[in-house]
Amino acid sequence: MSDSRYSYDENAEAWPYFAMTLLSLVLVPTTYKAVSKLSRSSDKGPPELESQYKPPNYEIIKRFRKKSRKSSLFTTTNVLLLAGWIIFFGVAFFVYTQEAPDDVQRFDPYEILGVTYTASEKEIKSKYRKLSLKFHPDKIGNNLGNSTREELESQFVEMTKAYKSLTDEVTRKNYLDYGHPDGPQPMKHGIALPKWLVDEKGTPMVILAYACLVGIALPFVVWQWWSGTKKYTKNGLHTVTAANIFEKFAKTDFENITNDVLLDLLSDAEEFKILYPGITNEEVHAHLNTYLSREKEQDAADEIKKLGIVSRSMTILEGMLDIASSFKNVDLIRTILLLTQSFAQALPPNSHELLQIPFLDEKKLACLKVKTIKELVAMGDDEQRKVLGIESAEDLKALKSFESQIPSVEILKAFFKVPGESTVTPGSLAHLVIKFRVAFPGTKLSPPELKDLEEEDSPETLKKPLSTNNKAPALNPVYAPFLPIYLQPKWNVLLINPRENKIVEPPTSITHVYTNGDISTFKVQLSAPLPDQLGKFRLLIELRSNCFIGVDALSSVYLEISPPQTTEEEIDDDISDPDEDSIAGAMAVMRGGKTKRRADEDEDEDNEDENESSSDEEDSDTDINTDTEDEGDS
Template structure:
């Protein structure tokens, strides 16, 4: 008769293991995510440490401290911390608890008889004889430390152990079921205390289940889904993206000015949650105050507004790329770096010098406008150009100028991987070889042969595998911007007539060549060559000839570091094979999932898909072949019969 009652974990022997397992399933992945976020800062080239402090530096430091604190005490980090505290508590509870006397015991006859597993039959009988005499119920008076019931139980165990090793039938039960008495009763329990299920705690547990599954879980799922719906993949609010999209359609991309872009930013939906008490006009006023380097009554509000701008403009950049107008992309990037460097919109042309630490409005009237010219001037003249307060501030600004990461293009070309020429209607890659160095360095020219890369099988399979490699570029020298921002470029490929072909594509990594070196000339051995590749989304032109494309590398954080290149794309047919026709075999097209197929696709050639019913087609061919053979045999048989009849007639 089965027992319908449940057994409960009253002594906390099982439920800690159960809770520990469930906690581990959630806690370990959460810890890995938190750790990856903490260590997500890839290797970064050291940035120049400027000594200049703006007027609102104290407020900027307050904001940075607040930002660090908020990034440390995130919901995930708090959960991980308390999760590991609970984990340690459960481990401690498991280690201090004592096993219950009622717990299941493994029946080991050798242990009960005090024997080793290699004991002989003689040893078994000898040990049994001694123990049975010692623990016989009639001698309970000699064992003062045991009760009669304990002695009887021990005597029964000794007897079972002896029979399990000597009696064939009992030994078979022991081998088969692990116990001389055969199958033992198996109990199944609930790994929770009884009071939580059947006692006063039962309504509480049911209520907690109802609250969790009926309120808490739907709320979290709804909030998560709402956040996904509210923000685009680029991290900007959907209302902000919709606003910018509508404005582009209404005003046309070519008529959108820098001032308009700043106005669009002030109307971003992000600020409704960040600073709900401020109107778009208030935000626009704070943005203009930052660009003019003016202090306001509430500097923290201004800093909060400014810190969000680059992310919003990055979203604008992605939306604008769909309209295929390079000039609009350029304006967005110019506004982005104007915000980071606190340069007025009306003075963007002077931004290259005005962005230097300590530079004042004096640069607007200066005849020197380029960093390359400034670093050649004596300190006294540089001080006049920049309008700095003293010699120390001037030297700091000039040193910052020498540490700007300047790109020097060593070679640029369009190429189809594995081909010597660019065939018509093929998949083309833009390949730019470049170095990053100080404006004080002069980079020597490289021969085209020295920059050629070996096209290995791995590189042919993934031509972009060696693109944008190296450590992340250094943080931007931007004393007025509250958030650390890495230097980066956006590559834009356009055709004549302000038509976007591809991009923007981010260039964020690279090895810097002697960026602080003072020498005017370096050798090729000192140069660290970097590679940037961009796979064009369009196929190459279908007509033969030379087509010029404009390639722009626009810096997102500094003025004066942009590059504009004219890169020709020469379309030519691949050289024909010189082998005789008789040596050319009928080779089928390469399959699409093979290396040859990948190369053929890049060239614009046809590739064959894997045949699914290949065997069936072969069988059909065999059947047709059999039919033809049988038919031929019938024809031959009829001809033979006709010849035989003719010969018979002649004989007659």
């Protein structure tokens, strides 16, 4: 009967593995979540091309950006994760350097005797005889060397067991069945804890630790996770803020939702009450107005608070756009997108696009003859110096650096397409294809080739039509001088039904484009099948930037729904040749067509009787098809 007594992990044989298992169960998913959060962060560090223009509060903005990047990395969770991984690898190193105890060594008779696994029985006996002459208790005498008599006698017993495991039938069967010549070994039910933790003195400590872990720590972690998932939407918007925005949009006429209304909704966001306890809506509103006026707060602490409110406002505006999309009103969506551009450039809503240029204010704007950024950029350096009042070469360099990151977008062609089809038919699932190009100042654009404006099907696009959306390189973060974060640029795509003044699909984002003038392709998958109504319908496409004012693009696109086309070739392929002994076959012979013989004729029976019976059956079976063909011909 096997020994089933419990043993404690006095030699640290099991608890390291137990500890590594528990640590990995916590560290792996938490690390994955933390890495995903960092990779999704919009503040990815300075852009490659940072303007040399520095606003009056540049040093404070610089410190805020540096602190934001540092705080996003050195959070409490990340510090605990780092400590957890240090402990994990420390335990792993301990396991790696720990030698296995003697009582768990595997019994290998070949290794004990020092013979190969292919040794014959004669070789095994010869080897054992030699070892017996050396290690037999009667032969040892006083030649103990560095070992004791007990050690040598024990070694000889192991040799004898090994020899019998390979030569004695009963002993060999025990070795093959149980891995040991003595048969089944005692089973140890080990506890992965040292004995002092479980004895009378350590029991209260273990119970207390278990109670803290299961009764306090685990429920707290689960509650934190649950409340966190329920407190914020997938876009990072607080649920209270989202509810207030939705209620305002639902109860207010869209034409009455102005920039002031949106700023009031921003000021009332729950995020600011959590970020700055005790702050009022009026204080938040005042900070937002100060920022949009490009003014600096008198107190440094208030300036830091203003920057924190502005950086969080960009996330809230994204969530606000998502909520507005469910109402499908174009004017509401445009108002939010224009306000987002104003926040990016720190300008009051509906400001002139030229005001985002450094060194340019309202007074200088009134004296300018140019009305667009494109016209200003096209001016020579000397003329820009004159109209903007730039004196130093450093300021001119800063101006050029800022201008070089302002893109221009041109929609070259837009059309609807059904993958694998040449026409768009009723009830089909189509997608909108937009061919466009983006260029920065100084890029020479040549007329596009017609072949580049077409969209050819390939095995990849047939399987994944939207795979071309990320084919181009991702856009680099832009440098907006007054914005406390580095903004990831994108164009929001609006597909608009002008008759109803509603969007057809929720806004989608273009983040991957060619910036050297090459043609980029972006596709919008329509979420619903096309209507059954035939005809040509005019829609609008808008590409609206989230960073710059005045770089948007607008174009018409026509959705032409045509009836399904069936070619004569397809009809011939679908209808097989009629049997030669049917009425349809006879008519086909008269027209000079082809017929086929019946494959189910029984050659063993009389041909004439079989033809008569089969002809009668075929006539009755093919009458319906014949009538159908006649009706079609008539």
